Amino acid sequence: MGFIVPNRQHRKCSQQFPGPGRKQQPKAPYAPDNNYMSSLAATATSVIAPPAVVLPPARSLERRAVAATLHCLSVDVEEYFQCEVFAGAIPRSDWTRLERRARPALELIAELLARHRCRATFFVLGWLVERLAPLLRELRAAGHEIACHGYAHEHLARLSPRDLAEDLRRARSVIEDVLGLRPRGYRAPTFSVTRRTAWALDVIAAAGFHYDSSIFPVRHDRYGVPDAPLLPFRVVAPGGARLLEFPPLTLDAGLLRLPLGGGGYLRLLPEALFHRALQHRQRRGQPTMLYLHPWELDPDQPTPAIGRLSRWRHRVNLEKTAGKLERLLERFTFDTAANVLQCVVQQGALPEFTLAADVTTSK
Ligand SMILES: [Zn+2]
Numbered sequence: 001m002g003f004i005v006p007n008r009q010h011r012k013c014s015q016q017f018p019g020p021g022r023k024q025q026p027k028a029p030y031a032p033d034n035n036y037m038s039s040l041a042a043t044a045t046s047v048i049a050p051p052a053v054v055l056p057p058a059r060s061l062e063r064r065a066v067a068a069t070l071h072c073l074s075v076d077v078e079e080y081f082q083c084e085v086f087a088g089a090i091p092r093s094d095w096t097r098l099e100r101r102a103r104p105a106l107e108l109i110a111e112l113l114a115r116h117r118c119r120a121t122f123f124v125l126g127w128l129v130e131r132l133a134p135l136l137r138e139l140r141a142a143g144h145e146i147a148c149h150g151y152a153h154e155h156l157a158r159l160s161p162r163d164l165a166e167d168l169r170r171a172r173s174v175i176e177d178v179l180g181l182r183p184r185g186y187r188a189p190t191f192s193v194t195r196r197t198a199w200a201l202d203v204i205a206a207a208g209f210h211y212d213s214s215i216f217p218v219r220h221d222r223y224g225v226p227d228a229p230l231l232p233f234r235v236v237a238p239g240g241a242r243l244l245e246f247p248p249l250t251l252d253a254g255l256l257r258l259p260l261g262g263g264g265y266l267r268l269l270p271e272a273l274f275h276r277a278l279q280h281r282q283r284r285g286q287p288t289m290l291y292l293h294p295w296e297l298d299p300d301q302p303t304p305a306i307g308r309l310s311r312w313r314h315r316v317n318l319e320k321t322a323g324k325l326e327r328l329l330e331r332f333t334f335d336t337a338a339n340v341l342q343c344v345v346q347q348g349a350l351p352e353f354t355l356a357a358d359v360t361t362s363k
Pocket of ligand 1: 076078149153188189190
């Protein structure tokens with residue numbers, strides 16, 4: 001194992017959310033250049049926390065909102081063997097006999113979040129909910145958001161609308177039964193809401209989700225809607241359903257869009273690029289979505305036989321993820337997707353983007 005988190009430290013993640021009082025101040029002074037944050041502070045006490053969370057004192061909460069609550073850190077809770085890259089190498093029937101390794105990585109993430117007084121959104125795979133129930137309950141008790149990553153981690157391009165509806169029903173059912181909550185947010189495996197799978201948005205909305213975080217506004221071989229907005233927007237599905245959409249961090253670099261987002265990009269690209277991007281957005285009052293997976297903090301995980309490029313993409317810099325995450329948490333404050341979106345919505349109308357279906361593309 002790459003790390004062991006002692007129980008003594010792990011217990012901290014279920015303690016009262018400590019508020020920002022002793023959080024290390026960002027190294028760069030925070031200087032908003034619009035009135036987004038001042039109006040955010042006025043509404044912070046009413047919108048930041050879900051009722052089940054033990055709140056810090058109102059004054060601290062307000063200061064926290066003013067300091068920074070625009071950034072969302074999300075974790076796609078899945079085992080390494082459930083990654084899309086292994087879909088052809090590891091049959092689903094093997095999942096139950098393989099060693100599960102996500103728990104210590106999640107405990108480490110929870111410990112880092114508690115140490116730096118940040119909250120995150122955990123998009124949990126239904127298959128893992130029953131197997132990680134105590135830890136997920138602790139995460140919720142610590143103020144983190146539990147959202148949905150589907151049940152069986154199927155790329156949406158392999159599903160029919162009826163298959164997806166059943167996958168979502170099963171995932172919601174296990175989350176409600178085991179954790180006693182109704183998830184508000186959904187993220188498709190491998191960001192697989194594209195023009196080809198645009199129908200999925202109608203199914204996701206019909207399943208009862210309020211927001212989605214499955215559209216990556218880039219061009220990529222496995223996912224992406226290259227012309228989607230870079231900041232949160234209302235997405236209109238082909239059948240007319242509307243959802244809030246929170247896309248992962250992407251930079252507009254002239255003719256190109258550079259995906260930062262998290263995951264392999266966070267492991268591969270220079271750390272300073274992420275810090276500059278978050279600072280840039282923070283100054284403009286623009287929200288940011290980052291993501292990672294527990295297996296990205298597990299450099300000792302086994303790697304099944306796959307192609308050389310895929311292996312490299314999956315394994316590059318796994319040993320650096322924890323350090324990069326900790327330095328982001330030191331410098332910036334993160335909150336849940338639900339909280340950040342609620343603040344954004346209260347600031348006024350969001351742009352609308354219609355995801356027209358296109359069955360001729362390869363994605
Ligand atoms: Zn996933």
